[in-house]
Amino acid sequence: MIELRNVRKAFSGREVLKGINVTFEKGKTNLIIGQSGSGKTVLLKSIIGLHEIDDGQILFDNRDFTHMRNRDRKKIRQEFGMVFQGGALFDSATVEENVMFSLNMFTDKTYEEKLDRVNFVLKRVNLVNVNHLYPSEISGGMQKRVAIARAIALNPRYLFCDEPNSGLDPKTGIVIDNLIREITEEYNITTIVNTHDMNSVTEIGDKILYLYLGEQNWVGNKDEIFSSGSEQLDNFVFATTLMRRIKSNFK
Amino acid sequence: MKLLTHFGRYYMLMAKTFAKPQKNSIYFKQTIKEIDKLGINSIGIVFIISVFMGAVITLQTRYNLENPLIPLYLVGLTARDTMILEFSSTIVGLILAGKVGSNIASEIGTMRVTEQIDALEIMGINSASYLIFPKIIAAIFINPFLNILSMFVGIAGGWVAAVSSGALSTADYLYGIHYAFIPYYIVYSMVKTVVFAFIITSVPAYHGFYVKGGALEVGKASTKGVVYSSILILLFNVIITQLMLAK
Ligand SMILES: Nc1ncnc2c1ncn2[C@@H]1O[C@H](COP(=O)(O)OP(=O)(O)OP(=O)(O)O)[C@@H](O)[C@H]1O
Ligand SMILES: [Mg+2]
Numbered sequence: 001m002i003e004l005r006n007v008r009k010a011f012s013g014r015e016v017l018k019g020i021n022v023t024f025e026k027g028k029t030n031l032i033i034g035q036s037g038s039g040k041t042v043l044l045k046s047i048i049g050l051h052e053i054d055d056g057q058i059l060f061d062n063r064d065f066t067h068m069r070n071r072d073r074k075k076i077r078q079e080f081g082m083v084f085q086g087g088a089l090f091d092s093a094t095v096e097e098n099v100m101f102s103l104n105m106f107t108d109k110t111y112e113e114k115l116d117r118v119n120f121v122l123k124r125v126n127l128v129n130v131n132h133l134y135p136s137e138i139s140g141g142m143q144k145r146v147a148i149a150r151a152i153a154l155n156p157r158y159l160f161c162d163e164p165n166s167g168l169d170p171k172t173g174i175v176i177d178n179l180i181r182e183i184t185e186e187y188n189i190t191t192i193v194n195t196h197d198m199n200s201v202t203e204i205g206d207k208i209l210y211l212y213l214g215e216q217n218w219v220g221n222k223d224e225i226f227s228s229g230s231e232q233l234d235n236f237v238f239a240t241t242l243m244r245r246i247k248s249n250f251k
Numbered sequence: 252m253k254l255l256t257h258f259g260r261y262y263m264l265m266a267k268t269f270a271k272p273q274k275n276s277i278y279f280k281q282t283i284k285e286i287d288k289l290g291i292n293s294i295g296i297v298f299i300i301s302v303f304m305g306a307v308i309t310l311q312t313r314y315n316l317e318n319p320l321i322p323l324y325l326v327g328l329t330a331r332d333t334m335i336l337e338f339s340s341t342i343v344g345l346i347l348a349g350k351v352g353s354n355i356a357s358e359i360g361t362m363r364v365t366e367q368i369d370a371l372e373i374m375g376i377n378s379a380s381y382l383i384f385p386k387i388i389a390a391i392f393i394n395p396f397l398n399i400l401s402m403f404v405g406i407a408g409g410w411v412a413a414v415s416s417g418a419l420s421t422a423d424y425l426y427g428i429h430y431a432f433i434p435y436y437i438v439y440s441m442v443k444t445v446v447f448a449f450i451i452t453s454v455p456a457y458h459g460f461y462v463k464g465g466a467l468e469v470g471k472a473s474t475k476g477v478v479y480s481s482i483l484i485l486l487f488n489v490i491i492t493q494l495m496l497a498k
Pocket of ligand 2: 040041042085
């Protein structure tokens with residue numbers, strides 16, 4: 001469980017997060033949605049401590065991360081898995097070395113045991129026979145999946161994904177979404193996913209936070225989202241002709 | 252004022268870099284890799300410039316000696332002392348600042364702008380230490396060998412030039428390079444090399460580590476890393492010389 005209390009963040013005087021209060025639950029895929037520039041990435045990076053917040057508090061299972069010493073933060077971070085918007089794979093390392101990285105750093109397993117684990121998570125994201133390729137030698141979608149494999153290699157308690165399926169075709173996108181949801185439920189982890197993809201929203205949105213220009217506009221789930229009563233959210237949800245057609249068919 | 256902020260940030264980065272390593276075996280492996288990348292890969296360039304500089308110093312010294320009263324062995328002596336005192340430490344240092352420094356700044360800078368450093372931090376890894384510490388240690392370890400290589404190759408280059416051009420006999424040259432040899436000069440040269448190794452790795456690493464933006468800024472950081480490490484090398488050259496050679 002990750003709890004945000006009145007989280008605020010500004011860059012040189014310009015407020016990007018204007019007081020976020022929300023609880024992200026364990027064993028569920030929690031989504032942060034909103035238009036491009038609404039503050040999703042900044043919020044996610046604030047949660048994991050890559051941005052220091054200006055005000056408020058963030059708690060990981062009741063542990064106050066915001067006012068924690070760096071040394072203790074590092075311990076909690078070993079329970080994190082993060083998929084960056086751009087993948088952030090180590091480009092001088094092969095796929096296998098990327099996924100094995102945290103195992104090398106934080107476990108004393110033998111190479112065979114580590115390799116077993118690497119192959120297991122790679123298979124989990126449907127990647128086989130790519131162990132010895134470099135990130136530049138695989139497609140964008142494959143890079144995303146390697147990033148997910150790397151994030152879950154150490155069995156994280158908290159998983160963060162910044163637009164895991166942007167740039168992917170809808171079908172591969174859904175495969176990745178479902179994968180994230182399965183992992184979340186299987187290992188009972190707290191997952192937060194940034195997305196502006198309506199497919200993801202309707203597919204895996206157990207809990208949804210809608211950001212509008214840095215403000216917390218609406219919180220709910222995928223079943224409530226079509227009747228939120230928020231004008232801004234309706235504009236976001238029914239932005240495309242496709243969604244508008246579906247809506248009119250329902251009525 | 253800006254200089255002060257730079258100095259403060261650099262100092263903080265070094266404090267992070269020299270924090271206790273999180274896992275010795277991994278740091279050891281990284282250091283070996285860096286020795287290969289920063290040291291072994293530089294042997295070629297150090298070899299080539301040293302041979303030619305040794306040759307040129309020898310020929311120039313010889314052709315400038317017009318007074319028949321000055322003994323010819325001074326040519327060998329000059330070549331030797333120039334290599335030991337200045338060339339193999341300072342000039343090689345400047346050249347490595349260009350080669351190794353730009354490499355380090357752009358590697359770390361690229362990792363910064365593509366969020367690879369953030370990814371390390373999020374895993375709970377001390378990214379500064381993981382990325383920079385092995386480079387500094389590797390350079391401090393391997394650069395003295397490059398220095399020695401440069402001295403030998405430079406002096407040998409001088410000999411080849413002297414003999415093959417007929418400017419000087421082997422006997423005169425050999426007598427010169429043995430004449431009034433001061434072992435302390437080697438110590439002085441080594442001290443400089445180690446200090447320069449630290450500058451060449453840590454200063455570009457600093458510029459790479461704090462890059463903001465994209466590929467363009469990485470390029471700028473790389474240039475800055477080279478320029479500032481070169482300036483610092485020249486500055487410390489004077490300081491160390493004053494400390495170690497002043498009578
Ligand atoms: N490091 C930074 N310094 C200054 N401003 C920033 C910084 N990072 C983000 N911002 C600003 O914060 C706002 C929110 O950006 P953010 O990256 O969170 O958007 P986003 O919702 O993730 O968008 P997208 O869907 O396009 O990824 C933007 O206006 C951006 O300009
Ligand atoms: Mg974003």
